[in-house]
Amino acid sequence: MMFTYHSCVLVMILALCTGVTRGQCPEKCHCEGLRVNCRGQKLSTIPPPLPNATDLDLENNLLATLTDDSLRGWQNLTTLDLTLNMLASLSDDAFKGLQNLQKLYLYGNRLRNISRKWFKGLTQLHTLELGLNMLASLPDDAFKELSNLETL
Numbered sequence: 001m002m003f004t005y006h007s008c009v010l011v012m013i014l015a016l017c018t019g020v021t022r023g024q025c026p027e028k029c030h031c032e033g034l035r036v037n038c039r040g041q042k043l044s045t046i047p048p049p050l051p052n053a054t055d056l057d058l059e060n061n062l063l064a065t066l067t068d069d070s071l072r073g074w075q076n077l078t079t080l081d082l083t084l085n086m087l088a089s090l091s092d093d094a095f096k097g098l099q100n101l102q103k104l105y106l107y108g109n110r111l112r113n114i115s116r117k118w119f120k121g122l123t124q125l126h127t128l129e130l131g132l133n134m135l136a137s138l139p140d141d142a143f144k145e146l147s148n149l150e151t152l
């Protein structure tokens, strides 16, 4: 927790110091090229997409749910960090269309169970973090489509 708190403060200071946000960088976020950092901004919805963005860091926000449309326009993401949010429900198609996604961090949310449908079509996914949730059980075949998955 200390680590998260400190890195959060650091990010906020950096964001204040650099000040400038480029044209299409979402409000409250800090963009470096195609990497979008929105840590610790009390966001309860996914920000509007930066075209072609590859990294979206939403660690330590207030996201509670993802709908089919939440990630629309973010289809170029290779890394999506949703660590330390309040996610309790994800629609089955929440990640649909993120065909390039390689790393998905869901650590520290309120998920009670995992639907195999979330990961359908994420053929590039190789890192998935699900720790510190409220998982009761995983369906045996939750990850059956994820041939590249290496770490849990």
Ligand SMILES: *[C@@H]1O[C@H](CO)[C@@H](O)[C@H](O)[C@H]1NC(C)=O
Residues within 6 Å of the ligand: 051, 052
């Ligand atoms: C997105 O990438 C494509 C090619 O990969 C490029 O043609 C297009 O201009 C990019 N769009 C933006 C808004 O950067």
Ligand SMILES: *[C@@H]1O[C@H](CO)[C@@H](O)[C@H](O)[C@H]1NC(C)=O
Residues within 6 Å of the ligand: 052, 075, 076
């Ligand atoms: C982003 O994704 C779109 C559609 O999947 C693709 O046409 C485009 O080339 C991608 N942009 C980059 C920079 O890879």
Ligand SMILES: *[C@@H]1O[C@H](CO)[C@@H](O)[C@H](O)[C@H]1NC(C)=O
Residues within 6 Å of the ligand: 112, 113, 114, 115
């Ligand atoms: C999720 O858990 C609830 C009970 O907590 C259960 O009724 C439901 O069937 C579960 N869903 C899946 C996809 O396992």
